[in-house]
Amino acid sequence: REVEILMFLSAIVMMKNRRSITVEQHIGNIFMFSKVANAILFFRLDIRMGLLYLTLCIVFLMTCKPPLYMGPEYIKYFSDKTIDEELERDKRVTWIVEFFANWSSECQSFAPIFADLSLKYNCSGLQFGKVDVGRYTDVSTRYKVSTSPLTKQLPTLILFQGGTEIMRRPQIDKKGRAVSWTFSEENVIREFNLNELYQKAKKQSKAREEVPEEPRAVPAAVPQEETKKDK
Secondary structure: OHHHHHHHHHHHHHHHHOOOOOHHHHHHHHHHHHHHHHHHHHHHHOHHHHHHHHHHHHHHHHHOOOOOOOOOOOEEEEOOOOHHHHHHHOOOOEEEEEEEOOOOHHHHHHHHHHHHHHHHHOEOOEEEEEEEOOOOHHHHHHOOOOOOOOOOOOOEEEEEEOOEEEEEEOOEOOOOOEOOOOOOHHHHHHHOOHHHHHHHHHHHHHHHHHOOOOOOOOOOOOOOOOOOOOO
């Protein structure tokens, strides 16, 4: 019976790792399902040992949170009050905005990938932003990004041009469910046409810099009244 449980959980780990991007995700999935297997085996041996092990796992998850990404990036962080204002400020700027939550392991795994993309493609006409929908729940409602613990919409990437949403990943089907999508660097570059957007933004920025400024009109001199001495 124990062998069957381990084989079943091993199959689940293999299926889960198909969507994993980084080595940390692979290792995390292995450890998570190993804990599940241990919990089941402890409960089969003695319910008290199972409860004790489950309590220790919950305490560990609550106190030992994974570290947040603190590396280099060219990303602007929005709040609920600044996101709309920033998107509407200059409609010539294309924005790629990540809607994330700090408690989501998928968002934490995607953070270094999004940061690396911002270092490669950020320019004056193509910029990257992030907003914490776990903190600003009204933003999640406004942009229709679910923050449920069981949601598959975190993270969500949305492309804005002229202040208007053009596309998002993952997509949402007619039933309101997120279509499965892998947040790898290659997929983001391909789906959002980052190379094309970057070249277009660079050309537009260069064209704006080359446009000569119109000469300012010099105001005509106003003749001064003669003084009494001149008279």
